[in-house]
Amino acid sequence: MIKIDHLVKNYGANCAVDDISFEIAPGEIVGFLGPNGAGKSTTMNILAGYLSSTAGRVMVDGLNVLDEPLEVKRRIGYLPEQPPLYLDMTVEEYLIFVYNLKGCTFNRTKHLEEICEVVKIQDVYKRVIRNLSKGYRQRVGIAQALIGNPPVIIFDEPTVGLDPKQIIEIRNLIRTLGKDHTVILSTHILQEVQAVCDRIIIINKGKVVADELTENINRVADGNRRYRAKICGPQREVLNMLNDRSDVSYVEALPARDGDAYTFLIESAPNVDMRKSLFYTLAQKGWPLVGLEPLGMSLEDVFISIVDKTGEGERAKKGAAKGRRGRTGTDLEKDIAQSIIDATAEAQKNIAPYSEEE
Amino acid sequence: MFAIFKKELRAYFTSPVGYVYTGIFLAAAALICAFTTIQQASYNTTTYFQYMIFTFIILIPLLTMRSFSEERKMRTEQLLLTAPVTITGMVIGKYLAAFALFVSTVLVSCINFFPLISYAIIEKSSAANGAHVGPVGGQVVGCLIGVILIGACFIAVGLFISSLTESQLSAAVITVAAIAVMILVGVFNQFIGVAWIRTVLDWISVLSRFDHFAYGLFDFSALLYYLSVAGVFLFLTVRVYEKRRWG
Known part of the structure; x- marks a missing residue:
């Protein structure tokens, strides 16, 4: 059209x-x-x-x-x-x-x-x-x-x-x-x-x-890669165990506590569903998993980082710092933004050059 | 184009501008007529029309000042320019609306001749046989055509100036100045000693060409002159819009 x-x-x-x-x-x-x-x-x-x-x-x-x-x-x-x-x-x-x-x-x-x-x-x-x-x-x-x-x-x-x-x-x-x-x-x-x-x-x-x-x-953005987990167990050991797992790319202990459960932010490696094996591992160790909640990604942040990454110089850096808005976890949004930008750039490259004759 | 014409004509009378314009025009025309003919005990209407041209310095800007500047300020020109209408169509629609209102007021102002004619009828009965008493028909018609052509010219100038600015006020002020210059050039050039400057100014002057009409002559070259001046300014208005699109 x-x-x-x-x-x-x-x-x-x-x-x-x-x-x-x-x-x-x-x-x-x-x-x-x-x-x-x-x-x-x-x-x-x-x-x-x-x-x-x-x-x-x-x-x-x-x-x-x-x-x-x-x-x-x-x-x-x-x-x-x-x-x-x-x-x-x-x-x-x-x-x-x-x-x-x-x-x-x-x-x-x-x-x-x-x-x-x-x-x-x-x-x-x-x-x-x-x-x-x-x-x-x-x-x-x-x-x-x-x-x-x-x-x-x-x-x-x-x-x-x-x-x-x-x-x-x-x-x-x-x-x-x-x-x-x-x-x-x-x-x-x-x-x-x-x-x-x-x-x-x-x-x-x-x-x-x-x-x-x-x-x-x-x-x-909805892809289940980021979770908040509540685990009853010694905080440091749980953290170490999670860090050692190959299907977890990032772990962070969050300050919130729920009874005797510690809260952790876990990000899985791309394209892996680590929920089941995490459950069994924790069960074996005797650290009950009392909550596992997927955290969707913020499209807003994806958008902001797309804009930031495609901006230039000073402003972009400042914007990027602001864009995080105190969220925790790694820059999943940025990765997504980058992949969208790359895909678009690739597609744009493939558009035939404009010619008057057509 | 017709839609724009209708809308513009309507707009004159949904705002005070149209009323102010017609009011001042008719009042001024009546006053001038009274002073130049009845008070002077004369049937010669040439002076009446000449003075009427001077009122255009104020009146024509009233007609044209908001035409384009208002559209630009209110962003309504975006509607006109994205509608299936050409820029030329839009300019001509607006021009014709202003021109139509102008011509109608000029024609309405002809009621000023009724007192003259009624005087003439009374006098005729006591006048010598065969002598012409009253306004000369050819002269009046000639002057009317001349005045309308000059108005056509000034309206085009006013529209052009209106298309250059977003503010009605500056459009009005600049138009007043422009029309004043076009008229006064003819008045003041008799004081200039250098012959060639006088010739040039005479050529530019709108008034010098009016004289032929005042004698009751239909001057084809003057017609052509007025129409081309109007045409040039309308063309320039279209160019202003074209240029802004490409700018």
Whole structure:
């Protein structure tokens, strides 16, 4: 549906988007993730035809944005970061204006009614936009993007400034839209992408640093590699025993105690399930295992280390130190981040160089 | 394009700007008409139209100041530029809206001629046979066309300036200055001694070309001049947007 090919955008000497390539299949919901100023909005603006690229090619539905801008724009509904609303119009007037602007031909009343129902703005239909709350304005902005039923919908930070209930509603809405639209949304909230997107593209410093299906990332992060174990036994000996095991890559005694049980943080070696053998060993030694709790990994930390690793110099180091946020254990997150970065870099390398002739 | 035209025209009257503009225009026109014709006991409307052009220094910026600067400030231009409308279509839609409002006020201001005509009818009955009494039709129509063309020119200049800035106020101030210069060049060039400078300024001057209309002549070269000035500034406005896209 969408093909971005070696896209570059320079603002003077400043490079906002630096050689980005990816493809999006019809019906996919893709999340653009990245810190502020990473190039998310610029990429979306280029896709929507608001900005032009310095180099590279953007194809929507097989049409080049530069060659057939109007046809491409007809296929895209776009909600910019700040919803483009005329404050002195009523919602009705505004939506009718957008309807006319997009040159739609189907039944207007019915179409607008349907959209208002989807985004739940019937109550404010006759009100002046200036008097609406942020949440309603955002919804009117979404309604605007949906007019004309475009196959591609682009949302730039759709949930910023909304209350938690509204955020959930908008997320549900986006998921519903994803059933018959291709949706691209940008955000810097990780949970949001995790909650609604099929695929995550992380952009940092104008480059794609990670491009992975959400389920893959979730699977990696849920992988049972880190546990909290409660063992009744002499703390030092237990620690030594665990340290000697080949299927344990890291052990740490935690200060928490539960009755006469000591708490340990254990990380298993990759791709090994050491739970059963740990149980038998402890049983043999006569140190009852009273608790074994898998600790999921924090995607947040994976994300932060991806961003840190792909950043540069001082800032990256500082960020990395902060990124740990006092967690214990080894840098599993960093390993995962690195593997995602490497996989993406490898995939990016394999993208054919862009040629004008095609 | 038509959607933008309609929206713009509507916007003039959902904000005070449109009312302020029409109000000042009609009031000023009526005053000028009273002072230049009735008070002078004259049927010659040339001075009336010439003074009317001076009011454009204030009036045209009212029409054009918010056109693009407001869209840019409120980020609504993102909607227009990502909609299936060309930049040219957007600029022309906005231009036509301002122009339509302008032409309608000029036409409405023609009610100022009713007192003149009614005076003329009364006087005619007592005048010598065959003598023409009242405003000269050709002259009035010529002046109206001239005024409308000059307005068309100034609106294009105003829109161009509006597209350069995010602030309505600076758009207004710069437009006032620009239109004032375009008009005053013609007034002051008679004080310049050097002949060639005078020729150049005369060529730039918007007013010098108006004189032909004031004689009731339809000057084709003037028509071409006004239309091309308007065209050039509209083209420049489109370029401003193109450039910003690529910048």
